[in-house]
Each structure stands twice: as structure tokens, then as C-alpha cells.
Amino acid sequence: MTSFLAVLIDGSIYASWLFLVAAGLTVIYGVMRILNMAHGSFYAIGAYSAASLVGWYFNNGIGPAWISYLLLVGAALLAGLIVGVIVERGLLRLMYGRDEILMVIITYALLLILEDTMKIVWGVSPYFAYQPYTELGRTAFGLLKVSNYDLALVGVSCLLGLGLWAWLERTNQGKVLRAVIHDREIAVAMGVNVRLMFTITFVMGTTLGALAGALTAPAISVVPGIGIEVIVLAFAVVVIGGLGSIGGAAVGALLVGLSRAAAVHYAPEFELFVIYGVMSLVLAFRPEGLFGRTMARKI
């Protein structure tokens, strides 16, 4: 019984983290049709920015602990905004209209450049911002003790998902964006400034990636390479859910999170396999992913 409860709790926490990581990736693909390999670097930049800022805050004993949570979010917003605008305006806008495979290669090159840039800026030694993680304490569920920070991440993830849904479905800008997703050419013909929508979408995707990194930073040692590990998982989640679908990313994250937690508790030897096993199973029956749409290809 304890293990079953642990699977539910661990699965939900892991799923919420996966959704945070995958949301930006799926938003960018949904609107811009760019499979953004550099998303892992945005995650890492968010983590480094947050760890630097929060580390500086606590090392100097400036104020109360609750401000550090604002700093985490603030660091992510600032890093995502700056990096997003630079990358979109400085590189990607020159490449729009190119083949999707070429965009994968371009964003992969960007990932390599950003990984080395981070080493130049932050070095290779670990960064820590553990205070926000430990300050919230923990809750006991029988033998199982769970970090309240991790539980709070589930709430943050749900709020973020709802916010994204409301933005896309309930605002004028969301409607315009959906028009771009459905048919870019018609949207242009109707007077939509698609380039501006691309910039907004990319910066939002970058910021979501940075936010995921910033919210993860307190629980880990921020070291070179953390973004590379994350990108593979994020791809698995968005492929299961259907590329470009927010709801799909949420369901994909939940499926992966619960399956992995069940494997860890009941069959640890399958833990590495289970994520890709779920992905293979879904793709065998729905090659476009759970919530992906089959689309005719323009030639």
C-alpha cells in the first residue's frame, strides 16, 4: 500500500517536472514547426541564472527566505527573455521557411554553442541554490516523507498548464496564434503579423524552458551538461503527447511519470526502458502521438 501511494506521489511530482520541461518545447513546435534542440540549453541557462541569483542572495544574507522564490521566477523570466530575443531575432528569423530537418540541425548547433558559452560564463564547478528546497520542509505520508517544494511544483505545473490553455483558448492573442498554427498562409492573408507571433512564441518557449531550469535548480547540483540530459526526456514526452499539443504534453508527462515511478518501485531493472517503452507503444498505435493531428503535407 505504501509503495502504491509512493508511486502516485512520485509519479505526479515527476510528471509535473516533465511537463514544466516539455511545455516550452511543444509550444515552439506547435506554432513555429521548429523542433528546438536548444531547449535543453534554455533549461540550463535558467538553472544557472537562478542558482547564481539565489546563491548570491543567501550568501549575502540580504532578506527573508520567501523572496528567494520570487528570485527563482525573476531569474528565469529575465534569462528567458534575453536569450529568447537574441536567438530569435539574431538567428532564427534568418532561417524561417527552411526545411524542418535543417532547423533541427541549426538548433543543435545552437545547443553546442550555448553549452560552451555557459562554461565560459559559469565555469565547470557546481552551483547550489538549495535554500528554497529545504526551507519549505517536508510532509510525512506514513513511512514516506515528501519534500513540500516538490509538492508545490505539482501545483505550479497545474497552474502553468491552465494558464497556457486559457491564453490559447480564451484570449484574442491565443486565437490569432491558433490561426497561425492551423494555416500560416491564410493567417498572413488575413493580416496577422506572423513574424511578431513567432517572436512572442519563441520567447515564451524559451522562458518556459528557463523557468523549468530555475525551479529545478534548488533540488540539484547545477553543473555542465544538465540541459543535454533533459532534452531527451522532453522529446519523449512531447512525442507521446503529440508534437505541438499542450494537453498532449500534460498527458504524456503523466504517463511517463507514473510508469517510471511504478518501474522504480516494482521493477527497478526496467526503469531505464519504461519511458521509451511507453513511447514505442503509443507510436505503434498512434504515430502522430496521443493528441497529435494527422496533417496533409504541402509539396
Next chain:
Amino acid sequence: MKNNKATFSKYLVSSAAALALTAGIASGASAAENGKFRVGIVTFLSGAAAGPFGVPSANAAKILVEGLNKGELPAPYDKMGINGVEIEAVIIDEAGGATKQVEEYRNLVQRQKVDAVIGYVSSGDCLAVAPVAEELKTFTIAYDCGTPRLFADNAGAQYMFRTGLDASVDNIGAARYLVATRPDVTRLSGIQQNYSWGQDSWADFTAAAAKLLPESEIVEEQFPKIYQGQYGAEISALSVKRPEIVHSSFWGGDMEALVLQANARGLLEDATGLLTCGEASFATYKDQAPNGMIIGARGPFGAFAPDNALNTWFKGAYNAAYDLDPVYPATKMAQAILGLKFAAENAGVADKEIPTAEQLASGIKGATFESVSGTVQMARANGHQAMQGITYGEYHYEDDKASIVNAVSFSGECVTPPEGVSAAEWIAEGFPGAQCN
């Protein structure tokens, strides 16, 4: 005109490339004849292993080379450089995998014309480079990699040496530490990175524990992917089995994340953590690791190194340069460089003469030399493998200062299999001939 410009540009580029290539080869060739003792230093300068292992090791190499060139080290290493010859270090990155490292090794020997190579954290790199060292007849010291296969797979090695200990010593020592300090523990668990290092470490530890703590049982074992970073489910799986000991061979960012998360969730309050590589993050845990957590340094290195004159000099110089105490990878690099100096000065060549690879090998094979970690006996693998004791202790943090308490040392003869016997056989037979005082 456009075509002419393009042709001219191509000519210019190809000429520049040819010049650069020629200059590179020439500089390699001329530097080899510059009269200095050229040493290739190979360790991780990028990737996840750079922070915990590579950078401290490279920093230690710089300190040692500078100190030796100035003749600042205490006796018996107070002679300038190596055998009176100035040392020149060529430090290269170990990242990129075994195939790349074989190419880099050939480049160091054939183009850079190094007189010796010291390097390798990764066991895969050590295993790949060992036969090439024999082929190119180049004196090579593996300073950190832990695979017991290094000499098992290269039984007739002449040029490859290892001044660090192999991984089975870590885990036999860990089991012996439990016997010495917690003989009544019965519920053991483990969490290891899912690759050969983690699997081999766990196999050695569980085999040793089965012999030394016969009442104990393994209540849980987890093998998450390397660099996973998030261990929520694994910590839960361990917690619900109520272990008394949580053994881990995690290293680097994975280890720091595990300690942070497991401590925050109370696992390391309810059970005692036993980290075989734990000393590498000694300076970074602060109050995020619980007092009483057992840590090791893969030998008498880092915080476990003795207070001898050499270590006092090394710690002082390292601290002055980097404002940090050296962790175990740094001490192991220092030991390898001292091993090289000892080999050269014990090779029987004239003062200020650079010994050949064969002379270097004969200078250290089966020898005993003094180091920052105490006395090192090259007493295993036909004189190519170091044998030393190992120390474990408990992490203690108080008044913003970290220290080690309840340290227990075990002699080399207590934790090292006899010559010609594998660790698995020795453990299975119940450690025959072990000398533990």
C-alpha cells in the same frame, strides 16, 4: 573577377591551413627537442566529470609542475624539475570517449613528443589507452581510473602503471568500516549509477558485506541512469524499505543532488549514507549533508591524506592558489606526478638526463616511494599497481566548518587481494591472507 576572387580566397585559406599544420608539427618537433621533460596530462576539462575530478586534478598538476620547477618541494623531491630537467606540461581534455582518447594519446606521443603521459579518470579511457601505451612504448601512469581490468586485460604490461587504487579496494574498505563501527547493521541498501562503475562497485560491496556482515540482507537496490539528477522515486523506494545503510558510488553532480534530496526528505536521517566517493564534495556539502554520513576518498587522499611534509606543502600551495583544500582527485594527480619524478630519479641515469621509457619503467616497477598520501608500494600487478591503505570517516559540520570524525584506516594488505588473485575470488574465499590489525 568573381571567380578569380574565389580562387584567390581558396588559395589563401588552403595556404593558411597548410602553414598552420606545418607550424603545429614543427612546434611539436622543436618543443620535443627543447630540453624540457615534456609530460602529457589528460583529465576532464569539460563535461560532467570536469568539476568534481578534472579541474581539481589539472589544478594540482599546475601546482606540482610549478613547485617542482622552482625546487620548492620538501625532500625527497627537492631537486629541481624531474632529475634536474625543467618540466613542461601539456594538459588536454579527456572528454569525448575512448576512441578520441586513443587518437589524443597518439597525438601526444607522436606529434607532441611527450616523455611520459599521466592521466585518465574514466576506466573506459584507461582500458583503451593501455594497449596503445605498450604499442608506442610510452611510460604512462593512470592516476585515477579504478577498473580492476586495467592489468587483468593487459597482463604483460611494461609501460603502463597505476599510482591510485582500484575500485574493489573502495568497497572492501567500506564493508570493513561498517564492521568496525556498526557491526550490528542488518538492513543494507544501495543506489548506483547504471553503468559499469556503479554495477561493479555494488557487486564488490554486496559480496564483501555478505562475508563480513553475514547477518545482513540487501533490502533495496536502485540503478538510476547516470546524470539523472532527480531521484525522487528512488529515494521513496529506499525509504519505504527502512534500510540502516544506504551505500552509493555516485560521484559529481549526481552525488550532490542525491545527498541534497535524500537529506531534505529524511532518508539520511533514518539511515546512514555511505558514499565511497563522498570526499570529492567535502567542501560543498556544508549543512546539506547530515552529520554521521560516511564518506571515502578512494584511498588516503584529499581530506584523509596524512599530515606529512609533502602533503603540508601541497595543501598550502593548493590553498594559496585556489583558496580551497585539495580533494581526492587533486591528491591522486599529485601522487602520480611524484611517482613520475621518483621513477626518473630512481632510473639510474646521469643528472639532468631524461630517462627513456624503459628506464622510467624500471625506476618505479615494484618500488616504494613517498607521496602526499604517505608511502606508496607498487606491490601488485607485477609491480605496476600501487597498494595503499584506505580510510573512511564520518562527515561532521559544525560552526560553519566541515570536518571528518571517527576515521578508521585499513592497511593495504587488509583491503587488497594478493598478487594474481582477482577481487571477486578473494572476497568469495573469505579474504584469505588479509592482514588487518
